Amino acid sequence: MADPMADPMADQAVDPTAHRGARTGRRRQLPAPHTLLGYAVLAGTVAAYAGFYRHQLQHFPTPYDYTSVIDAALPLVFAAIGQSLVVLTGGIDLSVGGIMSLCVGLAALHLDGGPGGVAGWLVVVPLVGAVAGAVNGVLVARGRLAPILVTLATLSVYDGLALKVLPEPGGSVSARVTEVLANPNAPVGLAYVALAVAAWWVLRRTRFGMNVYALGSDEAAARAVGVPVDRVKVCVYAAAGLCYGLAALFYTATTTSGDPNAGNSYILTSIAAVVIGGIALAGGRGSAMGAVAGAFALTLVVDVLFFAGIDQQYEAFFQGLFLIVAVLLGSAVTLLARRRKGTS
Amino acid sequence: MTDTVRRAATGGWSRLGGNARRVVYAFAGAVAIVVVGALVHPGFASWASLRGMLVLASFTGLVAAGQMFVVLVGGIDLSMPWVLNAAAILLTTTTLGQDSRTLWGLAVALGAGLAVGLANGLGVAWLGVSPVVMTLGMNGVLEGLSLGLSSGLTCGSCSSSAPPSVRAAVTGYLGGIPVDLLVWAGVAALLSVLLSLSTFGRRVYAVGNNPRAAFLAGISVRGVTVVLYMLSGLFAALAGVALVGYGGQPSLGLGDPYLFQSIAAVVVGGISILGGRGHYLGAVAGSVTLVAIVTLLQAERVPEYGRSIIYGLVILAILLAYGREQRDD
Numbered sequence: 001m002a003d004p005m006a007d008p009m010a011d012q013a014v015d016p017t018a019h020r021g022a023r024t025g026r027r028r029q030l031p032a033p034h035t036l037l038g039y040a041v042l043a044g045t046v047a048a049y050a051g052f053y054r055h056q057l058q059h060f061p062t063p064y065d066y067t068s069v070i071d072a073a074l075p076l077v078f079a080a081i082g083q084s085l086v087v088l089t090g091g092i093d094l095s096v097g098g099i100m101s102l103c104v105g106l107a108a109l110h111l112d113g114g115p116g117g118v119a120g121w122l123v124v125v126p127l128v129g130a131v132a133g134a135v136n137g138v139l140v141a142r143g144r145l146a147p148i149l150v151t152l153a154t155l156s157v158y159d160g161l162a163l164k165v166l167p168e169p170g171g172s173v174s175a176r177v178t179e180v181l182a183n184p185n186a187p188v189g190l191a192y193v194a195l196a197v198a199a200w201w202v203l204r205r206t207r208f209g210m211n212v213y214a215l216g217s218d219e220a221a222a223r224a225v226g227v228p229v230d231r232v233k234v235c236v237y238a239a240a241g242l243c244y245g246l247a248a249l250f251y252t253a254t255t256t257s258g259d260p261n262a263g264n265s266y267i268l269t270s271i272a273a274v275v276i277g278g279i280a281l282a283g284g285r286g287s288a289m290g291a292v293a294g295a296f297a298l299t300l301v302v303d304v305l306f307f308a309g310i311d312q313q314y315e316a317f318f319q320g321l322f323l324i325v326a327v328l329l330g331s332a333v334t335l336l337a338r339r340r341k342g343t344s
Numbered sequence: 345m346t347d348t349v350r351r352a353a354t355g356g357w358s359r360l361g362g363n364a365r366r367v368v369y370a371f372a373g374a375v376a377i378v379v380v381g382a383l384v385h386p387g388f389a390s391w392a393s394l395r396g397m398l399v400l401a402s403f404t405g406l407v408a409a410g411q412m413f414v415v416l417v418g419g420i421d422l423s424m425p426w427v428l429n430a431a432a433i434l435l436t437t438t439t440l441g442q443d444s445r446t447l448w449g450l451a452v453a454l455g456a457g458l459a460v461g462l463a464n465g466l467g468v469a470w471l472g473v474s475p476v477v478m479t480l481g482m483n484g485v486l487e488g489l490s491l492g493l494s495s496g497l498t499c500g501s502c503s504s505s506a507p508p509s510v511r512a513a514v515t516g517y518l519g520g521i522p523v524d525l526l527v528w529a530g531v532a533a534l535l536s537v538l539l540s541l542s543t544f545g546r547r548v549y550a551v552g553n554n555p556r557a558a559f560l561a562g563i564s565v566r567g568v569t570v571v572l573y574m575l576s577g578l579f580a581a582l583a584g585v586a587l588v589g590y591g592g593q594p595s596l597g598l599g600d601p602y603l604f605q606s607i608a609a610v611v612v613g614g615i616s617i618l619g620g621r622g623h624y625l626g627a628v629a630g631s632v633t634l635v636a637i638v639t640l641l642q643a644e645r646v647p648e649y650g651r652s653i654i655y656g657l658v659i660l661a662i663l664l665a666y667g668r669e670q671r672d673d
Contacts (some may be wrong), residue, residue, distance in 0.1 A: 053489050093478070094604075146617050147418075153663065156656030163649035268422075268480055281474050289356055313496055317488020324481035327473055 006038075033337060036328050038290035038297075041276055045297040045304060063187075070189035071182040073299035074250040075100075077292050079266045080273035081196060082243030084234050084291035087274050089216045089328065090283025091140060091147030093237070094243050096270050098158025099132045100263030103248030105162050108171025108258025108321035111249075118177060126245030132158055133241020137234035155267075160343025162260045171258040181253035188223045192250075200288045212236060216283030272319070273298050298322070363430030363623045370629035371661065373612065377633055381640040395522060397635050399417065402528040403583055403590070404631040407602045408609035409535060410579030414571040415610050417552045418619030419468060419475040424580040424606055427460050428599030431584030433490055437596055441504040449507065457581025458574050460486065460661035466575030469566035487510050490596075497596050505592045514589035519667060524586065525662065528628075535624040548572065552620030557622070566603055612662050633662075 049069075053061045079096055086093040110121040137152070139150045147177055151231045180191065211232045214222040221318070223229050223330045244263075251262055275281065276292025276297055299320055365527025382389035407424055414421045431453040439449035460482060467478040494502050504508075514524045539545040551560040551568050559565045583602065588594045613630030637658055641651040 010442065139660070145543055148607075149617060149663055150660070152607060153656045153659040155604070157653050158656075160649045160652030160654075160656065164651060167649070266485070271476065271480060272484075275474075275477050275480075281444055281476055311492055314488045315489040316484040317492060320481040320484020320486075320488060321483075323477065323484065324467070326475070328471060328480075329475050331472055 006228075020222055032170040032278065032287070034280070034286065034330050035290040035293075037276075037285045037292040037326070037333055038277035041329075042293040042297045042300075045164065045300045048304045049166035049300050049307070052304055056309075064184065067187050067189060068184050069296075069300060069303065070080065070187075070193065071184060071250075071254055073296050074182065074189055074192060075247045076246035076269055076273060076295040076299055077193065078228070078243045078250060079270040080198070080291040080295040081200070081288050082240035082247070082278070082323045084274045084277065084279050084286065084288040085212065085240045085243070086147065086229065087271075087279050087281060088212050088283055088286060089233060089236050090219070091153050091233075091237075091270065092281070093240055094135065094148065094267055095132070095136055095151040095155040095158055095266075096240075097267040098155040099129050099164060099241055099244040099264055099265035100248045100251070101162035101260055102158050102165060102263075103129050103245045104252050104262040105166030105171070105260055107249055107252040108166060108173065111173045111177050111252060112171070113174070117175070118174060119281050122177075122249065126242050129248065130238045130242040131244025134246070135183055137237030139229035141233040159260075162263070165260050166260050169257065169259040171252075173252055173256045175226055178253045178256060181250055196292065197289060204287070208232065208235065213284055216285070218284070269298060269319075270295075271334070272323045276323060278330060282319045285310070346661045347609055362465035362621065363614075363626075367625045367629065368574050369666075370613045370626040370633070374629045374633040374636060377636040378642065381636060381643070385640065385643045388640065392640075396513055399522050399524055399630065399638050400527075400639075401588075401628075401631040401635040402524050403444060403587055404602065404605045404609050404634060405528055405584060405628055406531070406579050406583035407606040408613070408627040409531065409624060409629050410576035410583075411475070411610050411626055412613075412615055412622065413548070413575045413579075413607035414453050415477065415607075415617060416548050416622065417555075417572055417618075418571055419569070419573070420607070420617075421464065421479045421576045421580070421601060422476060423460060423464060423479040423482040423486060424576070425603045426483050426490060426581035426601035427457050427577050428584035428587070428602055429594065429596070430460075430486050430490045431457055431496055431581035431586040432594035432598055433502070435510070435585050435588055436504050436506055437494070437499070438500040439504070439507045439510075439566040441500055441507055443507045444508050450510075453585055457575070457579075457584075459531075461577025462570065464577065466572030468573065469569040477553045497594070503593075506588045510585065510589040511592065514586055526589070527586075532624060532628050539624060544568075545572075549620055554620075605631075605634060608659055611666075612659065614666065 007147070007250065026310075043327075044222065049059055052066070077105075083093055083096055106128060107125050110124075111118055136147075136154055139145060139154070140147050143150065180188065183324060204213075211222070211227045214225070214227050215229055215232055218231060245264070248263070255262075266287055273294035274291045275287075275294070277286065277294030279286025279290055298319060301319055305312070305315060305318055349565065378389055378394075387393060392501050407428065410424060411421055434456055435449045435453040438452045439445040443446075454648060464479050464482055466576045467473045467482075468475050491497075493499075512523070513527065514522075518526060519616065539548065547558070547568050550563055551565050555565050580599070582603075584594075584599065587598060591598075606647075609630035610622070610627050611617060611629070611630070612633050613622065613626030615626055634655075641654055646654065
């Protein structure tokens with residue numbers, strides 16, 4: 001949704017240089033300050049994790065710990081990448097929960113059979129996500145409805161489909177699938193993150209990537225210069241759905257079973273990851289890599305709390321506080337940057 | 345400057361025509377669903393059945409009131425689920441089920457709602473945090489505090505239930521009408537007066553339509569925004585009190601369904617998500633529509649997955665039907 005609080009404060013939150021850079025498509029040497037902040041937040045969280053870990057166990061986290069952290073974070077990482085694509089166009093996707101639940105149900109039912117069938121379903125599940133996402137995109141683009149409302153409605157539809165596919169928690173996943181997707185003894189998780197980073201690096205340099213930023217910065221202007229706005233939107237929502245499907249595969253591989261409500265918690269956490277990663281909810285500014293950093297930071301916070309000996313009941317409290325503080329830090333950084341620019 | 349204010353005010357009056365039209369559409373939708381229900385399911389429109397639906401709709405209607413206030417200025421309140429839940433827990437743990445402590449309990453529960461709203465409003469209006477982020481973070485903060493401070497609702501006073509007076513105010517009858525419905529009717533009347541006849545109402549629409557123009561017209565945009573978020577917190581807490589009066593005891597996750605319901609009721613009621621357009625009476629009709637759809641599907645023994653799918657499709661259909669109208673004005 002477009003920033004509705006168009007009061008004087010809201011304008012100050014927009015970094016004019018980042019905005020212009022995105023719109024003209026000029027390649028920047030450094031990521032935008034907000035994305036950098038996402039990396040800084042992640043670095044701080046990793047440091048806190050290592051610190052508290054050492055405090056508890058008298059040694060630093062082992063590679064095994066890091067691979068398990070990465071495996072645990074993968075579903076949120078991919079959900080956040082999908083969400084970030086939608087947010088970059090100025091939208092928001094609440095149906096991430098429904099699409100993930102549906103895909104988790106399909107994965108839990110079909111990823112425990114012969115190798116041929118399993119390989120087929122590893123492809124089909126993300127495609128189901130992509131189709132569900134494309135439906136969102138068509139409704140947003142052709143129906144001209146607010147993304148938050150469309151995805152609120154389709155969330156209910158996809159939740160229903162998920163319940164139809166897998167009425168209650170269950171299903172199973174063959175050990176081979178877990179070995180391939182979430183092996184704690186080998187850094188396969190890191191490889192998937194690297195693949196995602198590489199895919200993003202290529203995508204944002206394509207015409208499609210530029211169109212996404214153009215659309216998010218100023219839809220009317222993008223339309224005026226000939227960006228096929230409707231087609232780009234459908235593709236963005238479909239790509240987001242594909243990411244949710246992949247997230248569902250990683251979720252199922254890690255938990256080795258399915259749950260028709262599996263996706264619910266990813267609605268708010270994926271938005272939080274995107275915001276911590278420095279992507280502007282108004283669209284057009286930020287990077288999916290920030291969302292990846294945000295997703296890792298949010299996942300790590302849970303481990304930090306564990307090693308800090310804090311009651312798990314307070315987990316949501318610290319995640320919420322973490323989100324607000326990270327965003328306030330972002331505003332402070334922007335203000336400082338403006339001040340410095342103003343004096344020089 | 346006074347001239348500008350007056351012009352803003354007259355603009356408000358002419359727009360009321362559009363708002364009235366939206367309210368009529370929303371009520372027509374609610375009536376249509378009930379008529380369809382009565383046709384396919386005899387007894388659906390009986391007083392007993394309608395009464396049950398209206399009581400359920402009143403809970404949605406209360407959260408929708410809060411959501412409407414922030415949506416009218418283009419904001420959104422995602423902290424409603426745990427404001428509601430926290431208020432429900434606070435009411436029972438402070439009253440310990442005793443009537444003598446009811447007032448104290450109500451003050452604590454509703455005060456907490458106001459305080460959370462104040463924090464949200466200050467964050468949005470003064471610190472420039474996006475409403476989605478501020479209220480999403482606040483929801484997490486409240487969830488963690490509710491779980492942590494009550495040790496997952498296992499604390500000593502957590503097993504107490506709502507005092508009889510609060511229960512009677514929700515489930516009791518006055519002249520054959522549930523007291524809860526009378527309260528809701530009172531809230532609807534009060535909010536209608538507030539929105540349509542008071543200066544504050546005019547300011548809300550002015551800020552929602554064009555914050556900059558409202559600011560230049562001498563309206564404290566930030567002040568209005570903060571008050572609206574406080575009202576949102578207050579109504580979420582009120583819904584929590586009503587729900588715990590209805591059910592007797594609070595549960596964890598009590599408020600979870602009400603976030604999306606509040607947004608859906610507001611939108612089905614013809615209140616523009618972009619702000620500045622709509623009226624509480626529309627949200628009332630929207631709440632009734634949503635509850636009527638779910639009740640009808642339950643009466644038809646549609647399985648849960650089917651209910652969820654049809655619910656989503658109906659909201660989509662309503663959105664598409666409204667979409668054109670929203671673009672035109």
